[in-house]
Amino acid sequence: MVVAKAWTTSTTTTITNTATRTTHMHTEIASSTPLSGIAVATFVFAALLLPPVHAQSGHDHHAHHQATEEAVVDVPMQAREAVATVDRFFAALGRGDIEAAGSELASDVSVFENGRVERSAAEYLAGHAAHDAAFIQEAHHQPKHRIARISGDLVWVASESEFHANRDEGMLTVFSNETMVLRRSGARWEIVHIHWSSRQQID
Secondary structure, X not given: OOEEOOOOOXXXXXXXXXXXXXXXXXXXXXXXXXXXXXXXXXXXXXXOOOOOEEEEEEXXXXXXXXXEEEEEEEOOHHHHHHHHHHHHHHHHHHHOOHHHXXXXXXXXXXXXXXXXXXXXXXXXXXXXXXXXXXXXXXXXXXXXXXXXXXXXXXXXXXXXXXXXXXXXXXXXXXXXXXXXXXXXXXXXXXXXXXXXXXXXXXX
């Protein structure tokens, strides 16, 4: 079961145990860790920026205690439809719905994951997408920071997150950086580039 927090772009909110948000990861940390990569991003800059919005988030950690974390979200109104596409992509992976995740990708999307490159939606969906979905489904997602900017028909979204998962050797914490570039296609936005990078917390 995914325990994830939603990104908030409009008001300051407390979010507890929400099975939503974002866009994922894929990292090869250890042979026992079924990760594939977690994202970093590069995008374009818009002239009109909104001031940062702070979303107050809380979560139930191992059902023993509740911790409150604050995710900093800076998303101009003009970019919110594109950002919603990113969130639908991540949510679809979290449900294990690879087909729905693929519907948010451009056919020629490029996916950079920890030194690997997938050059089409078909290549990604037939390969690492299933591993990404499996990890998201078992991990707790903690949004930390998100910024988005728009320039014409392009939007970039850069997100920083933490993922926490139980392993035989204890709790695994992964720091994830994700960048997504989206292109307007008619009335919708589609993801044309994903860059994921991650690192494991070392105690």
